[in-house]
Amino acid sequence: MSDFAKTKAMFHIPEDMIYLDGNSLGAMPWATAVKVERTITDEWGDMLITGWNKAGWMAKPTDIGDRIGRLIGAEKGSVVMGDTLSIKVYQAVASALEMNPGRKVVLSDNGNFPTDLYMADGLCKTMGADYEVRTVDPEAVEAALSEDIAVLMLTEIDYRTGRKHDMKALTEKAQALGIITIWDLAHSAGALPVDLAGCNADFAVGCTYKYLNSGPGGPAFIYVAPRHQDVARPALSGWLGHDAPFAFDLDYRPGAGIERMRVGTPPILQLAALEASMDIWDQVDIHDIRKASIALCEQFIAGVEESCPTLKLASPRNADDRGSQVSFAHPEGYAIMQAMIARNVIGDFRAPDIIRFGFTPLYIDEGDVDGAVSILKDVMENDLWDKPEYKIKSRVT
Amino acid sequence: MSDFAKTKAMFHIPEDMIYLDGNSLGAMPWATAVKVERTITDEWGDMLITGWNKAGWMAKPTDIGDRIGRLIGAEKGSVVMGDTLSIKVYQAVASALEMNPGRKVVLSDNGNFPTDLYMADGLCKTMGADYEVRTVDPEAVEAALSEDIAVLMLTEIDYRTGRKHDMKALTEKAQALGIITIWDLAHSAGALPVDLAGCNADFAVGCTYKYLNSGPGGPAFIYVAPRHQDVARPALSGWLGHDAPFAFDLDYRPGAGIERMRVGTPPILQLAALEASMDIWDQVDIHDIRKASIALCEQFIAGVEESCPTLKLASPRNADDRGSQVSFAHPEGYAIMQAMIARNVIGDFRAPDIIRFGFTPLYIDEGDVDGAVSILKDVMENDLWDKPEYKIKSRVT
Structure with missing residues (x-):
């Protein structure tokens, strides 16, 4: 949502990556490294034990x-x-x-x-x-x-x-x-x-x-x-x-x-x-997040169902019964997710057959959803997941 | 010990501070901030969820x-x-x-x-x-x-x-x-x-x-x-x-x-x-640390016992029966430690009457021990601890 263009700019997402795994590990705010560096150098380094009080x-x-x-x-x-x-x-x-x-x-x-x-x-x-x-x-x-x-x-x-x-x-x-x-x-x-x-x-x-x-x-x-x-x-x-x-x-x-x-x-x-x-x-109203999250999830479901008929929605269809993620089931779910990751759309797989995409309006927008749908369509239409190297389960998360 | 001059240079100790509380919170290596910054930016930031494997x-x-x-x-x-x-x-x-x-x-x-x-x-x-x-x-x-x-x-x-x-x-x-x-x-x-x-x-x-x-x-x-x-x-x-x-x-x-x-x-x-x-x-032999630690502790005990007769050694006198810290007991221990801290010699107090000094050869040397003894002597000889503000127990550690 354009409402969140401001917060999106506060996060680092690697170039050309569509990151739909913020439900597993959220993205890095640009401010984090500086905040932690100051805690290390100005607080721990300079205050030492007195940091427990002074900082x-x-x-x-x-x-x-x-x-x-x-x-x-x-x-x-x-x-x-x-x-x-x-x-x-x-x-x-x-x-x-x-x-x-x-x-x-x-x-x-x-x-x-x-x-x-x-x-x-x-x-x-x-x-x-x-x-x-x-x-x-x-x-x-x-x-x-x-x-x-x-x-x-x-x-x-x-x-x-x-x-x-x-x-x-x-x-x-x-x-x-x-x-x-x-x-x-x-x-x-x-x-x-x-x-x-x-x-x-x-x-x-x-x-x-x-x-x-x-x-x-x-x-x-x-x-x-x-x-x-x-x-x-x-x-x-x-x-x-x-x-x-x-x-x-x-x-x-x-x-x-x-x-x-x-x-x-x-x-x-x-x-x-x-x-x-x-x-x-602190600057965000969680109700605005929810509105944006539902819109992104609905957009994703509609796009995938239109273009990938073999993927079966595993999440509740009714937005009110759902969190901020969308899952689809497919017997080759693991390989499909590997093919997506190889194309820099990051979601994750959960046994036995679930591919899972998290929607985090703070830094994900409609353009990301369109991009993910189009790559998933390509992967499914052209069986791009059907490669031996995508079927070896080596990923730990 | 001059053997550890090299490691001492790897730590940040605030100017003019003698830090004898490394047994409570150790000092900051200079390398830490950069290491953590890279973990945040290059690993979390760029690899996101894949960091669990890739990093x-x-x-x-x-x-x-x-x-x-x-x-x-x-x-x-x-x-x-x-x-x-x-x-x-x-x-x-x-x-x-x-x-x-x-x-x-x-x-x-x-x-x-x-x-x-x-x-x-x-x-x-x-x-x-x-x-x-x-x-x-x-x-x-x-x-x-x-x-x-x-x-x-x-x-x-x-x-x-x-x-x-x-x-x-x-x-x-x-x-x-x-x-x-x-x-x-x-x-x-x-x-x-x-x-x-x-x-x-x-x-x-x-x-x-x-x-x-x-x-x-x-x-x-x-x-x-x-x-x-x-x-x-x-x-x-x-x-x-x-x-x-x-x-x-x-x-x-x-x-x-x-x-x-x-x-x-x-x-x-x-x-x-x-x-x-x-x-x-990884570069240090713990037996060398022990040798240096014993030397520093012995130097401190000798110095304090010579110059501060009212402080009673609360640690074992025999180095083999002692860790890497030296404690003295005094009914006004809390105020004494506050007076030391005010003079930038950092140790700590443990109820009811213990003042405690940790010796960490990685970044503490004989010069630090001499300095601490001389300030403690000054505090004790001239009753510098006897101020109302040193007797308010507000420090949490």
């Missing part, structure tokens, strides 16, 4: 948490940065399970991103043989809610298909049965408006290296509803979540509010990179 | 792990980077407890860094009421070893006093009683030679932002002895520790060897900063 490093996890909170409808003081999404999932599930003693089941769906399931399963194994992660089809979640379930853990937007759960409705139904909810916003934060407070969400987690453009390995975030913050026991009880970290007490005493979800020393260089992209996000 | 990001946690492994006597393929030290402590304790079923006690000492105790305690609370963290005085550890103890978790070098545990002897005695050992090397890695393989260590963990100069919030490491690697269950079972992360299986299957101790997406920018400092460490 405000210690407060960055909550300061930036609030800036992300604006995009996901979180109350002020209810989001903190740190660790990875996997770790934040573990924290949330551990706290939620303890808040629901007597119940032993974590319910999720089999479209959830695997690490969420793995982390919950690892926790259940640690807690004992009577704890269980139960997965059902995404469409069967509502029917599977029952009073034996302690925690409902879902990713709002399916990483393969972009299918969107109804956060408000599922939260309400779950809570009516005494279930605590955890929402993974990995494919939501920066992709579409989220209203955690309005949904009465309990816990949420997410990452920042996708739509929020913090760079490879950028820190994750966790949200805890204000009503739970002083109740939730941090299972990962690290010193920076202590009420007085620098008293060096022998006993752990959880900090006030969201502070207790901090664990160890925050990654200041990655946080600086995140700040550079939040400087852009 | 070798995915292999960095083990590649760098091996480089650190050289400094701590670890077998190749037994160290991996990631997360924070707190998280790595949790991983190690969780695996170790499960490897010793039937025993429920984690033994540590009350000089251990609090986050180690907090994390183990948080894990024990999650595992059930019969699990326990037991702490004794550091000198009483050996006598407290018994057959009801599952795990002995110790920090080799005491963060307050620099007192050094005998890793080899304690490991041997613990193992003879069927106890699994975890060594925290936060104040050891890069400070003095460690011989994990020679000590027959089971698990070890450590951080990189102290002596290893990776910058604020640099990633931690975990070591698992080769004999345990395919036995240890990762309690934090994240997708990057999965045997085939990109198969996106619903069930977790731990990866081979040390790979299973990976959790989430590695922090590529912080790892790049660490690589810049490892480029220096």
